[in-house]
Amino acid sequence: MDVLETRELRYFLAVAEELHFGRAAERLGMAQPPLSRAIQRLERRLGVSLLRRNRHGVALTGAGEMLLHEGRAALDAVTAAARRTRRAGGADDPAGPRNRLVLAVKAAASHELLHKLLDAYAATSDPAEIEVLPSGTCEQEEMLRDGRADVALMHKPFNSLAGFDSQELMTEGQIAILPAGHPLAARKTLTMADVSDVPDLPLARWSRNGIYPPGPGPEIHDQTQLAQLIALGRTVAVFPDSARAWLWAEHTAVPLTDAPPVVTHIAWPAHSRSLALAELVRTATEL
Amino acid sequence: MDVLETRELRYFLAVAEELHFGRAAERLGMAQPPLSRAIQRLERRLGVSLLRRNRHGVALTGAGEMLLHEGRAALDAVTAAARRTRRAGGADDPAGPRNRLVLAVKAAASHELLHKLLDAYAATSDPAEIEVLPSGTCEQEEMLRDGRADVALMHKPFNSLAGFDSQELMTEGQIAILPAGHPLAARKTLTMADVSDVPDLPLARWSRNGIYPPGPGPEIHDQTQLAQLIALGRTVAVFPDSARAWLWAEHTAVPLTDAPPVVTHIAWPAHSRSLALAELVRTATEL
DNA sequence: ATGCGGTGATACCCGTCGGGTATCACCGGG
DNA sequence: CCCGGTGATACCCGACGGGTATCACCGCAT
Numbered sequence: 305m306d307v308l309e310t311r312e313l314r315y316f317l318a319v320a321e322e323l324h325f326g327r328a329a330e331r332l333g334m335a336q337p338p339l340s341r342a343i344q345r346l347e348r349r350l351g352v353s354l355l356r357r358n359r360h361g362v363a364l365t366g367a368g369e370m371l372l373h374e375g376r377a378a379l380d381a382v383t384a385a386a387r388r389t390r391r392a393g394g395a396d397d398p399a400g401p402r403n404r405l406v407l408a409v410k411a412a413a414s415h416e417l418l419h420k421l422l423d424a425y426a427a428t429s430d431p432a433e434i435e436v437l438p439s440g441t442c443e444q445e446e447m448l449r450d451g452r453a454d455v456a457l458m459h460k461p462f463n464s465l466a467g468f469d470s471q472e473l474m475t476e477g478q479i480a481i482l483p484a485g486h487p488l489a490a491r492k493t494l495t496m497a498d499v500s501d502v503p504d505l506p507l508a509r510w511s512r513n514g515i516y517p518p519g520p521g522p523e524i525h526d527q528t529q530l531a532q533l534i535a536l537g538r539t540v541a542v543f544p545d546s547a548r549a550w551l552w553a554e555h556t557a558v559p560l561t562d563a564p565p566v567v568t569h570i571a572w573p574a575h576s577r578s579l580a581l582a583e584l585v586r587t588a589t590e591l
Numbered sequence: 592m593d594v595l596e597t598r599e600l601r602y603f604l605a606v607a608e609e610l611h612f613g614r615a616a617e618r619l620g621m622a623q624p625p626l627s628r629a630i631q632r633l634e635r636r637l638g639v640s641l642l643r644r645n646r647h648g649v650a651l652t653g654a655g656e657m658l659l660h661e662g663r664a665a666l667d668a669v670t671a672a673a674r675r676t677r678r679a680g681g682a683d684d685p686a687g688p689r690n691r692l693v694l695a696v697k698a699a700a701s702h703e704l705l706h707k708l709l710d711a712y713a714a715t716s717d718p719a720e721i722e723v724l725p726s727g728t729c730e731q732e733e734m735l736r737d738g739r740a741d742v743a744l745m746h747k748p749f750n751s752l753a754g755f756d757s758q759e760l761m762t763e764g765q766i767a768i769l770p771a772g773h774p775l776a777a778r779k780t781l782t783m784a785d786v787s788d789v790p791d792l793p794l795a796r797w798s799r800n801g802i803y804p805p806g807p808g809p810e811i812h813d814q815t816q817l818a819q820l821i822a823l824g825r826t827v828a829v830f831p832d833s834a835r836a837w838l839w840a841e842h843t844a845v846p847l848t849d850a851p852p853v854v855t856h857i858a859w860p861a862h863s864r865s866l867a868l869a870e871l872v873r874t875a876t877e878l
Numbered sequence: 879a880t881g882c883g884g885t886g887a888t889a890c891c892c893g894t895c896g897g898g899t900a901t902c903a904c905c906g907g908g
Numbered sequence: 909c910c911c912g913g914t915g916a917t918a919c920c921c922g923a924c925g926g927g928t929a930t931c932a933c934c935g936c937a938t
Contacts, residue, residue: 313669
């Protein structure tokens with residue numbers, strides 16, 4: 305029934321993403337003909353056509369679209385299984401399952417919360433070793449899904465918690481971070497409209513998986529770089545309250561009245577069954 | 592990095608479940624030696640030992656335990672991808688993605704709700720074809736996970752919603768279903784203690800994936816059979832309110848004051864992106 | 879002690895299939 | 909009309925998945 309090998313999945317995903325057999329084959333480190341045959345065989349075995357071969361490139365059929373989405377999730381699950389198994393390999397002595405947990409956190413947020421969490425957890429009895437894995441913007445979901453991480457601190461509404469179990473940890477408002485000298489910095493509060501409408505201070509744009517949203521503001525991929533640009537009076541940024549921790553003297557933080565509150569969750573794959581993870585979550589909720 | 596083929600996963604899961612190479616090989620329809628080699632190769636490739644070979648059978652190592660759990664989920668995801676792709680195959684014309692949704696429902700519950708839902712959905716514009724898939728006790732989760740179903744009606748607290756997106760639809764109390772002539776049937780209300788303590792009416796035990804919980808009551812796998820045994824004065828059962836719909840004349844329903852309320856949800860895999868599904872969910876929440 | 883049944887591992891063989899190279903068939907554009 | 913670029917086909921080879929026969933090991937019963 306499930307005659308679908310992960311190699312075939314990898315091949316199909318490459319083709320479906322490139323929409324080009326040659327480039328896909330190159331990306332896979334193989335020649336184009338075997339790739340074509342593999343896809344054909346896959347289509348024959350599934351009994352559906354996945355690609356519509358036109359002159360000039362390839363298009364996905366409905367079934368292909370489906371396999372693209374479902375296959376990505378499936379392949380993530382497989383690589384997660386392999387990764388987690390490998391990681392569990394060190395603890396071979398059955399006496400003490402010396403667990404290690406990988407915790408993914410967005411680099412630019414939650415210093416305090418993270419600190420408190422790690423300290424509190426380290427103080428529990430028989431804590432596992434926690435490896436903190438800094439992750440880019442909104443990359444935590446992917447890391448949980450493909451097994452690079454076991455648990456993550458995520459921020460609603462920026463992260464989607466779909467498919468994960470999670471516990472709410474903290475809610476905070478958002479602030480605008482402005483150059484200290486700017487007229488708006490004198491205000492007690494601001495609205496989103498206030499900060500998105502300033503011609504001389506276009507909102508910074510964060511990279512999300514290497515792609516930047518459209519807009520006039522500078523492209524940012526690094527918090528220090530952002531801080532600098534703000535200090536230079538070139539841009540303004542919106543951050544959760546806890547960002548006050550890393551403000552410079554040249555920065556001014558002004559609360560935003562109508563920005564959506566940011567809720568920090570601790571999240572993990574729904575099927576996890578690790579004792580160490582449960583203990584970490586328990587610790588986190590009791591902070 | 593993810594050198595882990597689904598064939599190997601199937602092989603390992605068979606061995607890990609049987610804890611016996613011979614039986615596992617038989618179950619897989621192959622000979623034992625190639626199975627042994629495949630597992631060895633898998634262990635070498637992952638760089639961890641998965642099984643501890645003792646005289647008399649086999650035991651799982653920590654890594655093996657991990658691969659058993661994660662691998663099950665991964666294999667489910669793969670078969671789900673294959674199944675959903677196959678199912679999406681019929682709708683090849685790009686004009687109208689003639690979607691079909693498979694809805695898993697526990698056979699013995701929610702007649703009314705299901706009816707209303709199907710009627711309301713059929714009345715929407717351009718409804719997809721809905722295939723209703725009766726599922727055994729608590730089998731819906733599995734069916735969503737391995738792609739046999741796209742969406743399910745699930746009942747908290749019997750089903751776990753972990754890993755799915757869901758919407759609450761309805762909450763109901765529970766009732767005890769008793770033989771009409773029994774002394775307890777005259778009471779206005781009952782407690783769980785009342786019905787679990789009656790020596791002449793042991794609580795029925797439902798099969799859950801072919802396994803029955805321990806206890807003195809009769810083993811039930813069919814609602815008609817249960818109804819008959821109650822009518823004969825041999826057992827008592829606890830059901831959600833909506834079960835009143837199928838009571839016999841020889842049955843009496845008595846509300847339970849302290850039974851946990853049953854919440855019916857509509858649930859679907861968190862990564863689903865189907866328009867038809869979204870529309871069905873919208874319809875359901877507006878009932 | 880010794881042979882027996884039952885475990886998983888090894889040795890060897892074969893057919894299939896995954897992959898490579900060379901080439902074809904098709905089509906749009908200069 | 910030919911050229912560049914697409915994916916498909918033809919053919920070949922080596923690797924590997926799978927089968928049979930057998931071994932090595934161990935507990936147990938005689």
